Amino acid sequence: MATSRQNANFDLESTLAQVRSQFRGLNLNEPGQWPLLPKLAAGVVVALFVVLLIWFAMLSGVMDELSAESAREQQLKDEFKGKLAQAINLDELRKQKLQVQEYVTQLERQLPGKAEMDALLSDINQAGLGRGLQFELFRPGQVVVKDYYAELPIALRVSGRYHDIGAFAADIANLSRIVTLHNLNIMSPTQPGITTSSAPGVGSGQLAMEATARTYRYLDPAEVESRRRAAADAKKAGGGK
Numbered sequence: 001m002a003t004s005r006q007n008a009n010f011d012l013e014s015t016l017a018q019v020r021s022q023f024r025g026l027n028l029n030e031p032g033q034w035p036l037l038p039k040l041a042a043g044v045v046v047a048l049f050v051v052l053l054i055w056f057a058m059l060s061g062v063m064d065e066l067s068a069e070s071a072r073e074q075q076l077k078d079e080f081k082g083k084l085a086q087a088i089n090l091d092e093l094r095k096q097k098l099q100v101q102e103y104v105t106q107l108e109r110q111l112p113g114k115a116e117m118d119a120l121l122s123d124i125n126q127a128g129l130g131r132g133l134q135f136e137l138f139r140p141g142q143v144v145v146k147d148y149y150a151e152l153p154i155a156l157r158v159s160g161r162y163h164d165i166g167a168f169a170a171d172i173a174n175l176s177r178i179v180t181l182h183n184l185n186i187m188s189p190t191q192p193g194i195t196t197s198s199a200p201g202v203g204s205g206q207l208a209m210e211a212t213a214r215t216y217r218y219l220d221p222a223e224v225e226s227r228r229r230a231a232a233d234a235k236k237a238g239g240g241k
Helices: 002-022 036-088 090-109 114-130 162-173 221-240
Strands: 134-140 149-160 179-187 207-218
Touching (some): 036 090, 114 134, 114 149, 114 162, 114 207, 162 179, 162 207
Antiparallel strands (some): 149 207, 179 207
């Protein structure tokens, strides 16, 4: 029994000695001349190294994808919360939409149509005459067409008493149609540009006011369509270049 154990130990030690001897004196510049065991060990190490490189490369791509999906998840959660809040407040939002539509309709009613502009100009003139003011200048300018409305500037110069001029400005603001006053300039007759000869009726206690009144009208459907076509044609022409 003891002899068998000694033989086994001897064989194991002999085998280990042979293995160690194969790893001694290896020339790193000539791996092809290595014994079998070092070649196998080197092959296993290289294979493990390649597997690890592939693993980390795949893992890096997966991590990037995971980060992108995590960001997308957060974005979807935020969108869900926003839509959920809208769904909860849907009835209230519909009421607000109706209120806004009614408000827009009221504002549109305050904008005269193309055929009503002459009547509006007459209302402005009558507002001044009704306050005892004298018009020295009442000159409509060039119409400026916007996307959905047109703007008409009117150069004004009136003369009269201070309180009458103030009342005239208030009357303009209270017209049923929208009229705004810009670049107000109130002067005494002795200021440059205002003389008794150029401002008849301006005397003691009298003032002169220069301003630009702007009134607005909505565009007719035909005008809106015409502008849309013109914009589309201009866009096509610009794209063709």
